[in-house]
Amino acid sequence: MPELYFDQIRYLSLTKIPWVTLVDLIRKSKNIGESTYSFKTSKWSPLPLRVVLLTFVMIFGVYVCSVYLKQISLQKYPVDISFSSEKTKLSCNSHDIPPEEIPYVHFPQPKTFSRTECSCTPVRYFALLSMQRSGSGWFETLLNSHPNVSSNGEIFSVKERRSNITAILRTLDAVYALDWLSSASKNECVAAVGFKWMLNQGLMDHHKEILKYFKSKGVSLIFLFRRNLLRRFISVLANNYDRRAKQLNGTHKSHVHSKEEADILAQFKPKINTAVLVSNLSQVESTTADCLKLFNTTRHIILYYEDIISNQNVLQQVQEFLRLPVRNLKSRQVKIHRRPPSEQILNWDDVYKSLNGTKYEHFLHQRDYVT
Template sequence: MQRSGSGWFETLLNSHPNISSNGEIFNRVDRRQNISSIVQTLDKLYDLDWLTSAAKNECTAAFGFKWMLNQMSVLCHVTLMIPNFSKSQGFMDHHDDILSYLNKKGVSVIFLFRRNTLRRLISVLANNYDRDAKQLNGTHKSHVHSEEEAEILAKFKPELDVSTLVSNIRDVEKYMGDCLDSFNTTRRMILYYEDIIRNRNALFQVQEFLGVPVRKLVSRQVKIHTRPLPDLVRNWEDVNSRLNGTEYARFLDGADYVK
């Protein structure tokens, strides 16, 4: 899912010498325009013919990529897929054929979600704003590597449309559930962004799932929206009023994010 920490998670994985994740290989339309182009792209990856600056082909334990759930992520000996949500990149459009391919190849899938979809929505809106505003010296950055850059981007407070807020959250959660139902026969691990933040053992469990030696994983990325929720939204009172009394009131907890 877009803005669920998949970029950060991938940098953590790639800090391991035996893991190579090659980014969003299906961000190009020609690689996902039909099932034939998808399979051709996957075959190239699994034949270790994927030569990019992100490739680490000397890796012999786990290799793969990130595929937005509108793409997905995959690694092999152990193969890893880190599905992510944004605009469709063929993942759900051809899920039966893709599922068959993944099972045949013995692919292991890591589904990365965010429990607090309200925080994800705030991050999406802020990121969309910066695509046009280009707040960092005229450059758009979805991820940053300094506290100064993070502070600049965090100053923008989006205004949420409360009339569609509940339906938007419900649609995202339904999409997550549909995806898990569609790929319930793969060897998979379901991981949440909040668990990586809070649980020091979460990344150990990921490495055990991938069958690689357990070690400390690191990333140079700096988190942007770490403040309490009321400090991140321009119309917080309206948002708070709309979600209170609903099943999504749990997202209003300001302590949801632990830095």
Template sequence: MAEDCCSFNKDSLNIKPPKKSPLVLRTVVLVAVMICVVYIFSVCLELIGNHREPRIIKIELAEQPCHNPGIPQAEIPYVHYPEPSTYSREECACTPVRYFAILSMQRSGSGWFETLLNSHINISSNGEIFSAKERRSNISAITKTLDKVYNLDWYSSASKNECTAAIGFKWMLNQGLMTYHEEIVNYFKIRGVSAIFLFRRNLLRQMVSILANNHDRSTKQLNGTHKAHVHSKDEAYVLARYKPIIDATSLVPNLRNTRESASNILRYFKSTRHIVLYYEDLIQNHNKMVDILDFLKVPRRKLVSRHVKIHTRPLSEQVQKWNDVYHALKGTQYEKFLTADYEM
């Protein structure tokens, strides 16, 4: 009986799986393979399509580079191709542009000098832009203004849009230039800005011009209008009638401070690309302006200005209490300022 309980029928444990047709299996495998092939092919087409467009753009950009093989290697850091946000340079987009700044002092001939530059069809000098205090309140404001000028987005009467080949402005030493000189020198070197220094040899004549200009600013002698520069001999005659009084006791220290300021700014910017000019040299020899055009790498052209010189007479006839001035400078290193050092 025990054997009966623990014994199994062998036939009952022999379970066989149902048979499947080989044709069905082959069909399933074939369909799966075809689906995979179609999917992989479609993905490859999509990837090829996505890569095709950038390649075309790269080729188009490479076909029209702004590169002039005639520019010497040493000049490349000073050659720029600005892209203004306010207009398109169109056919002159690949015309190289040089950046410059005229670094000077009040009444050093910078206004006259700038009109000469602006008479050139390819030069735009935008005036004394840092006379506005908010533009020089800090280095960030200064940098923002410089970027706008050198990107050709600064608009003034001197602006020449498409054909500009040299862009700049006037910058007086007392308009933040001395305060932030380290940051500005660094900016000039990084952006490839060239400095044009314009000074006056005869600092006494410069002082007379400053005092006379300050007087006209308050009195407005020309029909109630202040004019720092004039375009007629009649206007010049009116302004030249004023004879300022110079404080003889502080004259030498004031001249010394002016000279030191010029020396300091030259020392600060000695590592930048620059040229040093003197007003008297330009007056005596107008051909000196050719040096400036060559410095800016623009075509040589005849330059003109409508400015008329105001103070043309000897200093002894343009200053009150001349004897005090004469004796204050006699025997000093500034004695040479007592006489004119250039032909009128």
């Protein structure tokens, strides 16, 4: 009898029935129990209690189910939110894209404009890694002559953008989200977006974090260097001089668009310090090798300025590398230093003696321009 009594209390308390009703039920069940176990004959039937208990069980079951369903709906909501940013990518995935290409295919959703009908046009991310006076400015104009390419220039020439890794990554995010506004910005149907990054603009200082970013975002790298480091050195010295002299009507120009302007800038002949010439060339060579080593695990292509000039197929290879429809790329820029080194260096004899017999001797005779 006591066990039955307490079981009834425990069960009915779980149903959250008002206490007044609960007490009445307990009293009734107690009296029923006493009548059941008494030696006196009773005509009481247990059917009413069973009906009441069955009703309570049904009510409690409905309550439990409603609470459970609410919990499920609350759990599902954040899952939908977490996948909302991927809806466009999932809906735009094409069976024509090979599995190995998927990491390099993107469907950005810019905040500054809507891609509208081009929202499912895949976009490739790229970065052009180079050094000053290696033909990167000219090469970038070739890229931007393609109707589906936006190469946004030397964005990290501004020191604030490379002041720390946080600023660098924030800038990269803006570029690859198509929210970076520049003269090179194309319409919403761009198929390849990137920029030009000089090795001395924070790239080597934060190479670990940047490499991780490139690989996680599927950024393809284009390395552009110059084989003839002596010619590059001439261009660096001449450009530094014009930065001070401003030979073109008081304006400094790193690149020109007419032969007349090019001839004016080419009149300057730098005097090279031969005491440090070999070490300078060696340092540039070492920096180039370090860059290739640090970023060789990325998807990349290695180009040389001289090869682009002498072989038009190189430009086709670049477009194929970026998975672009091949076009005839053009640039309005005019090369400044077209003469051989012997006619462009003030102390040519000293330079010749300094490099003759070294591994850089071939720079004295090598040409990179075909007239």
